[in-house]
Amino acid sequence: TCSGIVPLRYRKDKISITDFGGVGDGRKVNTKAFRAAIYRIQHLKRRGGTLLYIPPGVFLTESFNLTSHMTLYLARGAVIRAVQDTWNWPLIDALPSYGRGRELPGGRYMSFIHGDGLRDVVITGQNGTIDGQGEVWWNMWRSRTLKFTRPNLIELKNSKEIIISNVIFQNSPFWNIHPVYCSDVVIHHVTILAPQDSPNTDGIDADSSFNVCIEDSYISTGDDLVAIKSGWDEYGIAYGRPSSNITIRRITGSSPFAGIAIGSETSGGIKNIVAEHITLFNMGVGVNIKTNIGRGGYIKNIRISNVYVENARYGIKLAGDTGDHPDAYYNPNALPIVKGIHIKNIWGVNVQNAGSIRGLKGSPFTGICLSEINLHGYRTWKCSDVIGTSLKVSPWPCSELRTTGG
Template structure:
């Protein structure tokens, strides 16, 4: 029966206009091709049972072992039929598509004692929350390429509440697992999937290149701790577009390592595109940092709509971070009901240990924020550089938070740049129009 269903699925794959369009090339922050896989298998072929009770860890690992060791030309698609497929964590392999049918749910077990431990990221030096190692992500990949996670808006459910409670109670021994983490990997597409209730960060590409994340929905309760939506980290050519995210922390946070460990590892995030994003959070809509020690350059954020956010746009770093934040462009942003519209700060984030170098000062240069509108914004913004490393070439252009109700003025210090057509009036450090070739107003 399973073989028959898979055969029907192959016919659907061949003739569906929607799926055929997936073979088109996506050109956003690099070129990644959505592939039709000639070989299709189902998790049911490996004894998987989608009843929400049966533990399917062995079935997932066996299916992926088969993909890896009996490799088919053009790769293999692992089909997840409708049902609730309870499983422990598992690793992906190269040349595979993980395809979730409509009403398919891959659900993480809440037996935390069975969760594998892995080494800390070298650019962090320890777990992000606790010293030592960390729990492996629910769906993991290391050193893989040509990998697709997609489907018909099926769900990957981390069942994170057990982990959130451990964090709140202070009983965590190691850093919580991400929902998906891909390391040292390239040519990745994640699309048309719902991610729900991650134990920690949701999607974490780290040391990766050519990653496209599009048409995904990411959901977690407003008060769930550290459930960042998408965190590209020390990665090259990452495109995030057409997504909806509502979580308990930053919706998208670009990172590149933590203090002396990130400085030593020296791997920047470069060529990051974020566009057509919607969402809400009590933290930041779009964040750069606070882990920026490897450097973050050439980031474009455009056409983002935010509601009920703590901070709309947040660039954050700290003494001891080092790293260069440069050539950041944020344009065409709308936010409604925000505590603060824009924040650029050099005093945010903790340290992994006391070995950080207080003379490792971050450099922030060339930040353009333009065409930004807000309603019900309590404070337009604050921009505070560092006394021994002022933030330079900060451009505010065509920004209107005219509905600021509390009258809290901009707060600025140790910055230079320009401001054109900004309401309410910006801080005096940015009011000069002298030498503002880098800063202009769109016609």
């Protein structure tokens, strides 16, 4: 399990949002209360940190920043709900590894709950809810009236010793949980919900981060359930911050996109990833490793095992032609290196296409090892520019994955 990655601290000092004028009637906007409570935690610096208690009720608020050495604790029945006034939403700089907002040039809207340069932050409770009320943002995306990239529900940047557990995240405007340039992050026992047709509502996107553990969670959204990323084309190459030492375990969920995804933003490099005991229903793709020309970087030492997929378009997809570019300045000769991908013990029922593995002409995918894979599909494998091995794979894999033994 994830235990031991981040020490769980007992907070003797406890305050409630109601001490700062917070009212959970679903109407009053509590931005001042949240900012005042967090200001107090930041400036009093109580030994061992402080717990901010959110009692049952619906606490409407604008976006706010967390601080170090704090626990945001949502009681059973507590809801922290985002206001919907998109015109007033604060803007922040683009991430340096992306060079611009992910959706549109320029800056981006700040995440609903935000943290930058923090240490020892816990978001937990008794399965209270953080509600992004994202529909207004999804509709702006659909109608192409967005001015900047939509806000994530939670983003923690340049931070370490993070625990997120026992909270329901719902209706994020964009990605749900986004640790970026972080280390020592544990996300477990969370529930993440968004409609299947909600655009880009990825569940957990670990981005240019080190030592991350994601486990025991249920995710049903409109995009990839768990994705590992590390920067976008020339900006990600220049920033050079990989994602590494990431474990994903016991995730259940459904999505029209991927269950476990790597990429497509892989420019800082992605290595040492383990994903195991994953249960997926009604999926686009079970396991999707995706990158593109211009990305550069690498994807290596990836181990994925014990995945059950029921009702999917593809069981397994590895692709070198996926994802857009930030601008015209990417280097088309910056080809990613994909090697050492081990996929084992995959069982699929009602999978339309067993798999597709398409590397790049100038940079074939190598060391692709498939073993004990049973995808009861209608269509078989498609492969190009790939070198690897396979053992006990049904339906019969492509000739590029020369069969070893049995």
